[in-house]
Amino acid sequence: MDSLNRHEDYGQVSLEEGQLLDDPIKQFQNWLVDAEKAEIYEPNAFVLGTVDSDNQPRSRTVLLKGVDEKGFFFASNFLSRKGEALELNNKVSGVFGWYSMYRQVLIQGLAEKVDPSESDEYHASRPHDSQVAAWSSKQSSPIESRQALDAQFDEALKRFEGAEVPRPDFWGGYRIVPSRIEFWKGRSNRMHDRIEFYRTLSQDGPHGVWISQRLQP
Numbered sequence: 001m002d003s004l005n006r007h008e009d010y011g012q013v014s015l016e017e018g019q020l021l022d023d024p025i026k027q028f029q030n031w032l033v034d035a036e037k038a039e040i041y042e043p044n045a046f047v048l049g050t051v052d053s054d055n056q057p058r059s060r061t062v063l064l065k066g067v068d069e070k071g072f073f074f075a076s077n078f079l080s081r082k083g084e085a086l087e088l089n090n091k092v093s094g095v096f097g098w099y100s101m102y103r104q105v106l107i108q109g110l111a112e113k114v115d116p117s118e119s120d121e122y123h124a125s126r127p128h129d130s131q132v133a134a135w136s137s138k139q140s141s142p143i144e145s146r147q148a149l150d151a152q153f154d155e156a157l158k159r160f161e162g163a164e165v166p167r168p169d170f171w172g173g174y175r176i177v178p179s180r181i182e183f184w185k186g187r188s189n190r191m192h193d194r195i196e197f198y199r200t201l202s203q204d205g206p207h208g209v210w211i212s213q214r215l216q217p
């Protein structure tokens with residue numbers, strides 16, 4: 001486990017306040033494009049943190065499927081562990097780790113289910129077998145074996161053979177409306193650059209403009 005004793009130098013390239021756009025969502029879009037160009041594997045993957053009914057945090061990776069001025073869109077099963085957590089507490093965090101670029105973006109905000117028509121649209125854009133998979137998996141529920149899981153999937157494939165697959169009402173999109181977005185850039189000697197944008201956000205939406213500040217590393 002050599003990696004445990006390695007001391008990487010994250011380099012001299014700085015992140016200055018003036019290099020970032022005033023709108024952190026537009027800035028995020030630019031960094032996502034940079035990550036795509038750098039051919040990072042699954043550049044849109046991020047670690048989503050939720051808090052469950054026992055105040056127990058839980059994190060897992062999901063894929064970002066849209067990002068615009070309204071927020072960060074991802075899709076999942078509404079009855080999964082994350083779905084249950086979000087039902088009770090919609091405060092979330094997200095981590096985009098583009099480590100080979102010495103970059104990280106942290107987000108915090110409130111997750112909301114998107115309009116059903118938006119979930120329908122996203123569902124319709126997915127490959128047939130992914131649509132079927134959304135029906136066949138009771139995400140986060142235990143199952144006795146891989147065989148049983150495959151049988152469940154085969155059954156769903158048969159059910160929808162040659163047919164259009166409607167969106168299950170227990171599956172769809174969430175949007176994270178951000179209140180904080182932090183851009184992190186690794187630097188030498190652990191003197192990293194951190195620029196955080198924040199704004200006031202309540203359950204009825206964002207208020208006011210984005211303010212930025214530099215944080216100590």
Ligand SMILES: Cc1cc2nc3c(=O)[nH]c(=O)nc-3n(C[C@H](O)[C@H](O)[C@H](O)COP(=O)(O)O)c2cc1C
Pocket residue numbers: 042045058059060061062063064074075076077080081082083139140
């Ligand atoms: C690269 C990657 C992408 C993933 N994308 C999604 C996704 O977009 N939606 C989703 O529900 N799960 C996705 N998963 C699976 C989740 O990490 C997780 O196992 C699943 O959503 C169940 O989480 P939960 O039990 O906390 O609800 C992905 C996993 C990986 C490793």
